[in-house]
Amino acid sequence: MTGPDSGGEVHARLLGVTRIFPGATGQQPVHALGPVDLELRRGEFFAVVGPSGCGKSTLLEILAGLQSPTSGTVTFEGQPVTADVPDGIGVVFQEDASFPWLTVWDNAAFGLRRAGAPEAEVSRSVNDALAFMGLQDFARAYPSQLSGGMRQRVCIARTLVLQPRLILLDEPFGALDAQTRLLMGDEVLRLWRRTSATVLLITHALDEAAMLSDRIGAMSARPGRFMDIVETRWPRERDSTIVSETSFGEITGRLWENLRGESIKSLGHSGAGPA
Amino acid sequence: MSRVGVIRLIVVIAAIGLLELACRLGFIDYRTIIPPSEMTTVLVRLLASGELNSDIARTFGVVVIAVAISIVLGFALGLLIHAVPRVRRALDPLLATYYAVPIFIFYPVMVAIFGLSIIPIVLIGIAAAAVAMIIATLNGLDRVPRVLTKVARVHRMGPLDTALRLKLPAAAPHLFTGVKLAVSYGFIAVIASEFILAPAGLGRAIADAYSDFNNRKMYALILLLLVFATCMNMALHAWDLRWSARRGVRPQ
Numbered sequence A: 001m002t003g004p005d006s007g008g009e010v011h012a013r014l015l016g017v018t019r020i021f022p023g024a025t026g027q028q029p030v031h032a033l034g035p036v037d038l039e040l041r042r043g044e045f046f047a048v049v050g051p052s053g054c055g056k057s058t059l060l061e062i063l064a065g066l067q068s069p070t071s072g073t074v075t076f077e078g079q080p081v082t083a084d085v086p087d088g089i090g091v092v093f094q095e096d097a098s099f100p101w102l103t104v105w106d107n108a109a110f111g112l113r114r115a116g117a118p119e120a121e122v123s124r125s126v127n128d129a130l131a132f133m134g135l136q137d138f139a140r141a142y143p144s145q146l147s148g149g150m151r152q153r154v155c156i157a158r159t160l161v162l163q164p165r166l167i168l169l170d171e172p173f174g175a176l177d178a179q180t181r182l183l184m185g186d187e188v189l190r191l192w193r194r195t196s197a198t199v200l201l202i203t204h205a206l207d208e209a210a211m212l213s214d215r216i217g218a219m220s221a222r223p224g225r226f227m228d229i230v231e232t233r234w235p236r237e238r239d240s241t242i243v244s245e246t247s248f249g250e251i252t253g254r255l256w257e258n259l260r261g262e263s264i265k266s267l268g269h270s271g272a273g274p275a
Numbered sequence B: 001m002s003r004v005g006v007i008r009l010i011v012v013i014a015a016i017g018l019l020e021l022a023c024r025l026g027f028i029d030y031r032t033i034i035p036p037s038e039m040t041t042v043l044v045r046l047l048a049s050g051e052l053n054s055d056i057a058r059t060f061g062v063v064v065i066a067v068a069i070s071i072v073l074g075f076a077l078g079l080l081i082h083a084v085p086r087v088r089r090a091l092d093p094l095l096a097t098y099y100a101v102p103i104f105i106f107y108p109v110m111v112a113i114f115g116l117s118i119i120p121i122v123l124i125g126i127a128a129a130a131v132a133m134i135i136a137t138l139n140g141l142d143r144v145p146r147v148l149t150k151v152a153r154v155h156r157m158g159p160l161d162t163a164l165r166l167k168l169p170a171a172a173p174h175l176f177t178g179v180k181l182a183v184s185y186g187f188i189a190v191i192a193s194e195f196i197l198a199p200a201g202l203g204r205a206i207a208d209a210y211s212d213f214n215n216r217k218m219y220a221l222i223l224l225l226l227v228f229a230t231c232m233n234m235a236l237h238a239w240d241l242r243w244s245a246r247r248g249v250r251p252q
């Protein structure tokens, strides 16, 4: 793959993107995001960190074509992203989006079946994805019988079988304890290496961002902008053991330096106004 | 059976036993109510003779038609109303007060328009049942997580596809409440319409038995309807429990 410092081909691009939510009657409009410029290189692992409510999910949804930016442009693989989600983008949402009425297996098979793939191919891909996510023993279970982390893995498996070229993950493990999250990080890394997709991961955990990514964008408090983009220069073959390396500490230190003030700001925001 | 279930059963059996006793000991005049045991034997004889077959078929046929139309129509209208918030706000108070209107007063009007066929009865059945389904659909759609709509868009599903493949199953537990109500309301409306005016059917049979002072037949038919309504409700409830348990939600 192209190293992050060699530039690499641009896979997706945000240019001058802002998002302002019109306020409800009698309320101020909410300037949630931007202006933001961002170039995702093909095959890289990019993490976005930022204080709560700074517009991370908004950024992701604009990139996916789920929301239109108030101003600015979005392109994916050279094509403008307009009102629809382009083919080749997979999204795992912050909220649990598993289908409670389907088994784990049928959840994972949803996209392929809709696309009309032959049952043999569906079966092969789904078994493969479930095995990859460590869910093969739960294939016949319903989401209600799984933990929150496992349900997110179901959603990842459902995304994975469609072989997206750009995978957007919105705090997929936000609800997990820190240790489990590091281990889930290993799985995300395995996924990234195997699919050779471009990954954009949103997280509020600095250590998670520092351990997983080629580059990390640190966002300011709302309206979110990139204050700093940190290159980690990790080898492609990496796992959670790098948290003990010295440069790991430097990276998280630099991120925290950027984010400390912003996090305090956003605390103040949410304390004072209706945010 | 659970402890509560046992107590419930004892209460029902005790009530029936008391009625039996009161009738047998002459506390209740035979011309007013016949003993439950006799209702049962008369009913069994009536069923065996086959003289009720055509009435049963007609009534249940009409109920099935009215309820099926109500469920499909109620869901479709619910979807439409939910999709247009302005219409929703306009209709909400009407829906909320709908069941305060005694819809049976329109039955004679419908008979005048459509004649003495099954059409006016089906229409009254729909009028009674469909709104419960609309309300349940709106309720269910309100509770469909927003993220599912986003998932639908990531899978590039159209509005109809999203409604049938995601919203319908996601709202299913609430829709089921609507189905249960639609079945009950539809059943009541059909029997009552037949009772008021109809060429045939179980409601008409009860009305006839009543005006002929044929107590035994009347009570046997009432028993038949009670047993049927109870079984139907228990079946729906059992089904609800099974699906809810699987999805990890409490039945409504």
Ligand SMILES: Nc1ncnc2c1ncn2[C@@H]1O[C@H](COP(=O)(O)OP(=O)(O)OP(=O)(O)O)[C@@H](O)[C@H]1O
Residues within 6 Å of the ligand: A021, A030, A031, A032, A050, A051, A052, A053, A054, A055, A056, A057, A058, A059, A094, A204, A222, A275
């Ligand atoms: N539909 C909306 N209408 C109005 N305001 C909105 C809407 N969606 C988001 N916002 C506001 O935009 C801001 C950014 O929201 P967003 O969900 O993108 O934040 P986030 O960074 O993902 O937060 P978190 O870390 O808590 O997930 C918030 O202040 C939020 O209240």
Ligand SMILES: [Mg+2]
Residues within 6 Å of the ligand: A056, A057, A058, A094, A170
């Ligand atoms: Mg978010």
